[in-house]
Amino acid sequence: MKLKNFIQLLLLATVIMFTAPSCVKEGPIGLSGADGTNGLNGTDGKDGSVTCLACHSGNNMAQKAAEFATSAHSSGAIAVDYAGGRAGCARCHSHEGFVQFITLGINDLPVTNPSAWECSTCHGIHKTFEGKDYALRINAPVVPVVAANGTMDLKGSSNLCATCHQSRSAEPGTASPGANFTMTVRTYPHYSAQSNVLFGNGFAEIPGSVAYPTKGTADHFTKAGGSCVGCHMGTFAAKQGGHSYIPSLKACNDCHGGTPSTNYNYGGIQTDTQAKLTQLRDKLLALGVITKTTVDGVDTYAPKAGSVPMVQAQAVFNYFGIKYDRSLGVHNPKYVKALLVNTLEALNK
Ligand code: HEC
Ligand code: HEC
Ligand code: HEC
Ligand code: HEC
Ligand code: HEC
Ligand code: HEC
Known part of the structure; x- marks a missing residue:
C-alpha cells in the first residue's frame, strides 16, 4: 500500500476506534449497588480494529498481492497492448478504461497510456x-452490452x-432476423462470453432434441458458493483460487463431495465438449463458412465474411x-450440451 493510503487508513481506523461506541472492546463494568451486590456486566462492544484488520493486516494484503501477481489480469500481456487504449475497448481492457466506465459511465473515451489491472481497478472505496x-467498484446486476440479452x-x-x-454481439437471429445473414470475420460474441454461458443466455438457441435450461437456473450459478467468484476465487491453495483467479479444484471437490477429482474434467465434460466442438468446426469448414489459416504449424479458424443461410451463421456464432469461453462446458454443462447437440443436428439435416 502506498504511504499516503496507509496514512489515510490509519487516520480512518483511529477516528472509528475513538468515536464509534461500538468499537469499544469491553462495555462498562457493572456498577456495584448500595447493598454491595454486583450489578449487571455490560455487554462486549464490537472490536473496531479487528473489523478492519480482518482484511488490512499486512500479511493478508501482501498475500493477495502475491496471488494476484500470477493472474493474467496483472500482466495484461495480451489484452492491454492491443485494446487497452481504444475507445469502446478500454472499459474492459485497461485499468484506466474500467475506472472511467464505472465512475463516469462513459465507455468510449480513449486512454493515452493504458495499464494493466491493479488492486484499485476492482477495489474502490x-x-x-x-x-x-x-469496496468493490461494482457488484450490482450487469446492464449488458447487448441490450437484447437482458439484465444479468x-x-x-x-x-x-x-x-x-460478457458477450459483445447479439446472436445473428436477434441481430438481424431473416432467411440469410451477412457474416463478418467477427460473427461471434467476443472472447469473453463466460457470464452468458453461465447464465444461459445470448447464444443462438437453435431448436433441437435437447431442451435449453431456463435462464439463470444453472447449478453452478444458483448453488451457494458457485458463480465466478465461488470457482475462480475459492480459498487459495495449490496455486489456484484466491486472487490468481485460476479455477480452484478444491472448490469443485468441496462442493461436489465424493471422490475428489484431480482435474476439471469431471465425468469427461471437457473431453466431450472438445469432441463436439471439433465435429462442429469440421462441419463448418466443409460448408465453407469458416476459414482455416496455418502459420508455423498452428491452425487458426475464423468466420468467413459473406451472406449465408441464418442457421449457418448461428452455428458459427455458437462455435466460436x-x-x-474456454471452460469446455464446465461453466454450464447443460446449456453447452444443448447448444452443441442442437446446432450439429440442424446442420446435418
Ligand atoms: C472485507 C475486507 C475489508 C475490510 C473488513 C476492510 N477493508 Fe479497507 N480495503 C479492503 C480492500 C480490498 C481495499 C482495496 C485495497 C487496495 O486498493 O490496496 C481496501 C481499501 C481501503 C482504504 C483505501 C486504501 C487505498 O489504498 O486507497 C482505506 C482507507 C480502508 N480500506 C480503510 C478501512 C478501514 C478503516 C476499515 C475498518 C473500518 C476497513 N478498511 C475494513 C478490504 C477491507
Ligand atoms: C476490467 C475488466 C475485467 C474484470 C473486472 C475482470 N476481468 Fe478477468 N480478464 C479481463 C481481460 C481483458 C482478460 C485477459 C487478460 C489478458 O490475457 O491479457 C481477463 C483474464 C481473465 C482470466 C484468465 C484468462 C487467461 O488468459 O488466463 C480469468 C480466469 C478471469 N479473467 C476471470 C475473472 C474473474 C473471476 C473476475 C472477477 C473476480 C474477473 N476476471 C474480472 C477483464 C476483466
Ligand atoms: C465488455 C467487455 C469487453 C469489451 C468492450 C471488449 N473486450 Fe476484448 N476481451 C474482453 C475480455 C474479458 C477478454 C478476455 C477473455 C478471456 O481471457 O477469456 C477479451 C479478449 C480480447 C482479445 C483476445 C486476447 C487473447 O486472449 O488472445 C482480443 C483480441 C480483444 N479482446 C480485442 C478487443 C477489441 C479490439 C475491443 C474493442 C473493439 C474489445 N476487445 C472490447 C472483454 C471486452
Ligand atoms: C479483478 C478484480 C480484482 C482485483 C484486481 C483485486 N481484487 Fe481483491 N477482491 C476481488 C473480489 C471480487 C473480492 C471478493 C471475493 C468474494 O466475494 O469472496 C476481493 C476480495 C479482496 C479482499 C477481502 C477478502 C480476503 O480474503 O481478505 C482483500 C483483502 C483483497 N481483495 C485485496 C486485494 C489486493 C491487495 C489486490 C491487489 C494486489 C486486489 N485485491 C486485487 C476482486 C479483485
Ligand atoms: C463451476 C466452476 C466455475 C464457474 C462457476 C466459473 N468458472 Fe470460469 N472456468 C472454470 C473452469 C474449470 C475453467 C477451465 C480452466 C481450464 O481448463 O484450464 C474456466 C475457464 C474460465 C476462463 C478461461 C481461463 C483460461 O485460463 O482459459 C475465464 C476467462 C473464466 N473461466 C471466467 C469466468 C467468469 C467470468 C465466470 C462467471 C461469469 C466463471 N468463469 C464462472 C470454472 C468455473
Ligand atoms: C457451489 C457448488 C459447486 C461448485 C463449486 C462446483 N460445482 Fe459442479 N455442480 C454442482 C451441482 C449442484 C451440479 C448439478 C448436480 C450434479 O450433477 O452433481 C454440478 C454439476 C456439474 C457437472 C455436470 C455433471 C453432469 O453429469 O451433468 C460438471 C461437469 C461439474 N459440475 C464440474 C465442476 C467443476 C470442474 C467444478 C470446479 C471448477 C465444479 N463443478 C464446481 C455444484 C458445484
Missing part, C-alpha cells in the same frame, strides 16, 4: 466499512467479473462463442 464490504444478476461480487466477461 468502502461504503459501509463493515462485514463483507470489499450473476450474484454479488461476481457481477464485477461479468461487467467485463463456446470455444472462446
Whole structure:
C-alpha cells in the first residue's frame, strides 16, 4: 500500500476506534449497588480494529498481492497492448478504461497510456466499512452490452467479473432476423462470453432434441458458493483460487463431495465438449463458412465474411462463442450440451 493510503487508513481506523461506541472492546463494568451486590456486566462492544484488520493486516494484503501477481489480469500481456487504449475497448481492457466506465459511465473515451489491472481497478472505496464490504467498484446486476440479452444478476461480487466477461454481439437471429445473414470475420460474441454461458443466455438457441435450461437456473450459478467468484476465487491453495483467479479444484471437490477429482474434467465434460466442438468446426469448414489459416504449424479458424443461410451463421456464432469461453462446458454443462447437440443436428439435416 502506498504511504499516503496507509496514512489515510490509519487516520480512518483511529477516528472509528475513538468515536464509534461500538468499537469499544469491553462495555462498562457493572456498577456495584448500595447493598454491595454486583450489578449487571455490560455487554462486549464490537472490536473496531479487528473489523478492519480482518482484511488490512499486512500479511493478508501482501498475500493477495502475491496471488494476484500470477493472474493474467496483472500482466495484461495480451489484452492491454492491443485494446487497452481504444475507445469502446478500454472499459474492459485497461485499468484506466474500467475506472472511467464505472465512475463516469462513459465507455468510449480513449486512454493515452493504458495499464494493466491493479488492486484499485476492482477495489474502490468502502461504503459501509463493515462485514463483507470489499469496496468493490461494482457488484450490482450487469446492464449488458447487448441490450437484447437482458439484465444479468450473476450474484454479488461476481457481477464485477461479468461487467467485463460478457458477450459483445447479439446472436445473428436477434441481430438481424431473416432467411440469410451477412457474416463478418467477427460473427461471434467476443472472447469473453463466460457470464452468458453461465447464465444461459445470448447464444443462438437453435431448436433441437435437447431442451435449453431456463435462464439463470444453472447449478453452478444458483448453488451457494458457485458463480465466478465461488470457482475462480475459492480459498487459495495449490496455486489456484484466491486472487490468481485460476479455477480452484478444491472448490469443485468441496462442493461436489465424493471422490475428489484431480482435474476439471469431471465425468469427461471437457473431453466431450472438445469432441463436439471439433465435429462442429469440421462441419463448418466443409460448408465453407469458416476459414482455416496455418502459420508455423498452428491452425487458426475464423468466420468467413459473406451472406449465408441464418442457421449457418448461428452455428458459427455458437462455435466460436463456446470455444472462446474456454471452460469446455464446465461453466454450464447443460446449456453447452444443448447448444452443441442442437446446432450439429440442424446442420446435418
Ligand atoms: C472485507 C475486507 C475489508 C475490510 C473488513 C476492510 N477493508 Fe479497507 N480495503 C479492503 C480492500 C480490498 C481495499 C482495496 C485495497 C487496495 O486498493 O490496496 C481496501 C481499501 C481501503 C482504504 C483505501 C486504501 C487505498 O489504498 O486507497 C482505506 C482507507 C480502508 N480500506 C480503510 C478501512 C478501514 C478503516 C476499515 C475498518 C473500518 C476497513 N478498511 C475494513 C478490504 C477491507
Ligand atoms: C465488455 C467487455 C469487453 C469489451 C468492450 C471488449 N473486450 Fe476484448 N476481451 C474482453 C475480455 C474479458 C477478454 C478476455 C477473455 C478471456 O481471457 O477469456 C477479451 C479478449 C480480447 C482479445 C483476445 C486476447 C487473447 O486472449 O488472445 C482480443 C483480441 C480483444 N479482446 C480485442 C478487443 C477489441 C479490439 C475491443 C474493442 C473493439 C474489445 N476487445 C472490447 C472483454 C471486452
Ligand atoms: C479483478 C478484480 C480484482 C482485483 C484486481 C483485486 N481484487 Fe481483491 N477482491 C476481488 C473480489 C471480487 C473480492 C471478493 C471475493 C468474494 O466475494 O469472496 C476481493 C476480495 C479482496 C479482499 C477481502 C477478502 C480476503 O480474503 O481478505 C482483500 C483483502 C483483497 N481483495 C485485496 C486485494 C489486493 C491487495 C489486490 C491487489 C494486489 C486486489 N485485491 C486485487 C476482486 C479483485
Ligand atoms: C476490467 C475488466 C475485467 C474484470 C473486472 C475482470 N476481468 Fe478477468 N480478464 C479481463 C481481460 C481483458 C482478460 C485477459 C487478460 C489478458 O490475457 O491479457 C481477463 C483474464 C481473465 C482470466 C484468465 C484468462 C487467461 O488468459 O488466463 C480469468 C480466469 C478471469 N479473467 C476471470 C475473472 C474473474 C473471476 C473476475 C472477477 C473476480 C474477473 N476476471 C474480472 C477483464 C476483466
Ligand atoms: C463451476 C466452476 C466455475 C464457474 C462457476 C466459473 N468458472 Fe470460469 N472456468 C472454470 C473452469 C474449470 C475453467 C477451465 C480452466 C481450464 O481448463 O484450464 C474456466 C475457464 C474460465 C476462463 C478461461 C481461463 C483460461 O485460463 O482459459 C475465464 C476467462 C473464466 N473461466 C471466467 C469466468 C467468469 C467470468 C465466470 C462467471 C461469469 C466463471 N468463469 C464462472 C470454472 C468455473
Ligand atoms: C457451489 C457448488 C459447486 C461448485 C463449486 C462446483 N460445482 Fe459442479 N455442480 C454442482 C451441482 C449442484 C451440479 C448439478 C448436480 C450434479 O450433477 O452433481 C454440478 C454439476 C456439474 C457437472 C455436470 C455433471 C453432469 O453429469 O451433468 C460438471 C461437469 C461439474 N459440475 C464440474 C465442476 C467443476 C470442474 C467444478 C470446479 C471448477 C465444479 N463443478 C464446481 C455444484 C458445484
